Structures are given as C-alpha cells and as structure tokens.
Amino acid sequence: MVDWEITATTIFCEAVEDEVTLIVTQDGNVKCTGQQKYAKPGKETARTMKKKSRQLGKQISCEGVGCASVTQYRDGLLGKK
Numbered sequence: 001m002v003d004w005e006i007t008a009t010t011i012f013c014e015a016v017e018d019e020v021t022l023i024v025t026q027d028g029n030v031k032c033t034g035q036q037k038y039a040k041p042g043k044e045t046a047r048t049m050k051k052k053s054r055q056l057g058k059q060i061s062c063e064g065v066g067c068a069s070v071t072q073y074r075d076g077l078l079g080k081k
Helices: 032-038 043-056 068-078
Strands: 006-013 018-024 030-032
Touching: 006 068, 018 032, 018 068, 030 032, 030 068, 032 043
Parallel strands: none
Antiparallel strands: 006 018, 018 030
C-alpha cells in the first residue's frame, strides 16, 4: 500500500504540445489539467490549438484520461505493470 494521499506532477504532453499537470489520488483516480483545458476548448484555446496545429503540421487534440502518459504515470505510482 502506498503511503500518500494525493500527488501531482507536471509533464510536457505531446498530444496538445503544452505542459499539463497530472493529479493522482491513492485510490487510483486521476485528473489531467490538459483534459480540462483541451478536451472541450473555449473559443480562444481552440484558436490557439488550430494555429499550433498548422505550425507543427499535425493535429493537436486531447486524448483524455485514457492517454498513455496518464496511464503510465498512474500505474507507475500504484505499482501496477
């Protein structure tokens, strides 16, 4: 059993080309600030994402909490393989 209640880390998310914070609780619940910002972007964020997509030549979109970065971080903390 882990001896912490909540932990967070900031990573660079390649899916949205921005830094996001991953928050994991002891029971395995996970939140990503990128999902909050990029999954249903507001007008200004959508405009920025579209511009960044054109500059990089690839689609920028949030994969949600099922993305590999979130899953790997959570599983690593909880000792899952």
